[in-house]
Amino acid sequence: MRIALMTLFPEMTGLVTGFGVTRRAIESGRLSLEAVNPRDFTDDRHRTVDDRPFGGGPGMVMKVEPLERALSAARERVGPARVIYLSPQGRPLTQRKAQELAAEPALILVAGRYEGVDERFIEARVDEQISIGDYVLSGGELPALVLVDAVARLLPGVLGHEDSAAQDSFSGELENLLDCPHYTRPEEHQGRVVPEVLRSGDHERIRRWRLKQALGRTWRWRPDLLEARRVSGWTEEEERLLNEYIGEYEQ
Numbered sequence: 001m002r003i004a005l006m007t008l009f010p011e012m013t014g015l016v017t018g019f020g021v022t023r024r025a026i027e028s029g030r031l032s033l034e035a036v037n038p039r040d041f042t043d044d045r046h047r048t049v050d051d052r053p054f055g056g057g058p059g060m061v062m063k064v065e066p067l068e069r070a071l072s073a074a075r076e077r078v079g080p081a082r083v084i085y086l087s088p089q090g091r092p093l094t095q096r097k098a099q100e101l102a103a104e105p106a107l108i109l110v111a112g113r114y115e116g117v118d119e120r121f122i123e124a125r126v127d128e129q130i131s132i133g134d135y136v137l138s139g140g141e142l143p144a145l146v147l148v149d150a151v152a153r154l155l156p157g158v159l160g161h162e163d164s165a166a167q168d169s170f171s172g173e174l175e176n177l178l179d180c181p182h183y184t185r186p187e188e189h190q191g192r193v194v195p196e197v198l199r200s201g202d203h204e205r206i207r208r209w210r211l212k213q214a215l216g217r218t219w220r221w222r223p224d225l226l227e228a229r230r231v232s233g234w235t236e237e238e239e240r241l242l243n244e245y246i247g248e249y250e251q
């Protein structure tokens with residue numbers, strides 16, 4: 001997948017290109033991420049990208065012309081692509097949306113600064129607005145990098161555990177369940193031991209235990225997700241395991 005990030009702070013892409021899974025996705029060629037800076041597409045001596053808002057009010061607005069030229073350059077780099085504006089007015093980023101975006105050949109992400117961008121750029125060029133949560137940040141770059149991370153790890157071959165059971169885990173990819181607990185060595189730490197079931201080698205028993213834990217934790221912390229799960233497809237086994245969990249929890 002090819003991603004272009006339109007940003008006044010191109011160095012911020014280093015947070016993704018420089019570390020971990022996203023760095024490996026780029027080095028393996030599964031992902032490319034390049035910054036396009038609207039300031040490089042200004043035509044005045046001061047390289048002006050913002051101006052005062054019509055109608056008055058505090059702050060500045062990003063000018064439409066540099067954005068249009070930067071978008072053309074971005075399209076030259078990544079080809080035809082969905083244009084996504086990261087903004088508090090956007091639809092929430094969810095795992096399902098990340099899955100949908102991971103199927104795209106290319107994305108162009110627009111990171112706003114100041115009070116945002118001239119509305120005419122949004123009307124004419126933005127395909128969809130996405131928000132990473134109901135809070136206001138000083139720029140759209142961190143939301144854009146969050147989206148890149150969420151999408152990158154879904155690209156084929158990026159996460160090395162294709163073959164392992166972990167891949168078909170119901171909750172690992174938050175198929176509307178929270179994750180189960182995870183443990184590794186040592187078996188005992190300050191008097192706390194790893195649940196015996198996980199050391200039993202009985203994979204069917206382990207699968208059931210992990211599903212029960214995911215259901216129970218979702219019931220406790222995110223009952224709203226549980227409703228979504230019930231609507232989208234709930235097995236008799238899940239019903240039974242959750243009731244078991246609740247029974248033990250309320251003792």
Ligand SMILES: CN(C)c1ccccc1CNc1ccc(C(N)=O)cn1
Pocket residue numbers: 086087088111112113114115116117130131132133134135136137138139140143
């Ligand atoms: C400067 N602001 C307020 C602004 C205004 C309009 C668009 C973009 C920005 C950039 N800031 C953002 C961007 C996204 C999110 C989010 N929740 O995804 C939060 N803040």
